Amino acid sequence: MELQAGLRFGLGPRFHSDWPWIDRLRLNGGVSCEKGERVPLPNWRLPTPMELELLLAGHGAGRWERDCCLWRLPEHLRQLWWKRAAEELLTASDQLSGYETFLHEVTAFARFKRMPLRPACRFDLLARPPGQPTSLSQEGESARLIALVNLGDETSAVVLWNRPVRQEEANYPLVKVLLQPGEGCWLPEGCQAWPAETMAMRDLDVLLVIREGVLATSRQERTEGQTEGIDQGDKPCAVRHLW
């Protein structure tokens, strides 16, 4: 199937990137069904000029509420993650002060950039070793995906369809968006994305996943399976990590 008009991609307002979209986007031939799961076909390629025109927002400038917007966590915050927070999360430590500090700084940054980060949102860490395939499943996840950002040291990626795809449209192309360290995607309502495969990676792929959450009114109101909540108000309300 040919790519059709749908979700557009652009640079988030007040962000900058030197990497051309033509080098950042890939399309494939759709999905196959393996053991009941949809798996992206591996025939990734560069978009044609016409496809690029369908995919890019006007002049490459995105709008948060409408487009899939590229944004970038500043390097000092990505370093804060690795220096203060990573060890806590990756060793499943009970102490999360570094991670809380990191998330506080991320929200302060997002607030400065006037990103539409709502007061109640949930931050998850997704850390995957090299050699993992893409999984297009949504097991047990009902909260809307807002954004993902690459905290790792290598280029990562997310995959998504630029429009709703029916089961029988297995050969409608997926779009892969490459994300350099610190880069992320901000997704409008109704858009779903998945972390791409880590086959070619050498090191751990670490994504910060931001979803709509439920505001916890006190540190005692924690649901089982989640780690300690953070302060109420306009700060992130809960953290957990996923493997």
Next chain:
Amino acid sequence: MSAVNPASTRGPLELLVIQPTPFCNLDCSYCYLPDRLSRRRMAPELLDLVFQRVFASGLVQGPFTIIWHAGEPLVLPPSFYEEAIGLTEKYNQARVPVAQSFQTNATLIDLDWCAFFKEHDVRLGVSVDGPAFLHDRCRRTRRGDGTHQRVMEGIRLLQRHLVPFSVITVLTEQSLDYPDELYDFYCQERIERVGFNIEEIEGPNRSSSLQGDGVPQRFARFLSRFFDLVQGGTWPMDVREFGIASALKSGLPPGPPHTQETVPFAILNVDCEGRFSTFSPELLGMSSAQYGDFYLGRVQEQTFDSILASDKFRSIEREVAAGIRLCQETCSYFAWCGGGAPANKYFENGSFDSTETLFCRLTKQTVLDVLLEKLEQASFHRPVEAV
């Protein structure tokens, strides 16, 4: 109310601004300097006369700084400045400390310059507007090419040869969205001393991108964010605008603050032809419907004190003093500012005898407001000492 600057207060000299050449090898969009294509240079005999006049004038009563400015100083070879330093020493009989200062675009720095800077303990300022995507918006060659790569090569050469320098970044409206990116740039490039200038309305530049609605608020947000980044970060960054924060903790000093630009002959500006002026260096080479130009005389024909009785000088001095009095009477920031910069008043308001400008709203008022807010926040969160 008595005048802040009575007519008898002239000097002492604090800053000697000398234009070695008007030429600049770049064509930055916000630059106010006229004649940047002119390759005229100050003749050796004129250079000699300038220093002879300066040290004989009575204006030199203590340490002062010579800043080579109003063109790209590195266009002339180090030998030009070696000669100038020699002349300084020749006429400086009282052995007053004289600092040499250069503000450069850093595109012409080489090993010879590194050696010169180190040998003479030069106070070096480098103009760089942050990462390439910000810097190359305005700081371009005459062909329209960006200059960031060349500037960074110059900076890295300075760093490899342990030549200390500070950075001046000009903030435009676009810059205000990128404090984190600027902070990352300074940290990654290991830049320790930063000063922020703004895109000013001066000379041929009749407008600034910072004139738009909402800019003061965005400027405040920028400064506040940058302040937090510096305070919370591990890279030892000295930001000029935040330098007075520690002084503010003990309260503003009594009496009007000292401002070089408003004291006659605290700053002396000399162009490559020997024409001289005082007050703001930005007035050098500018024209005026009221005054013709702002030159007060020529070094070849007059001594500095011989022009004190001239109608032109007295008229400018009166008008500058009147503007300062107006500021003192009407502005709640006067104790911090001291009456503004005459050049900005003239170019923005059309007269020295005026008050508020875009320049002072941003670089004085907003800066002070942000710093006071930070101090109040710090005081609020300080643990209460046990009684």
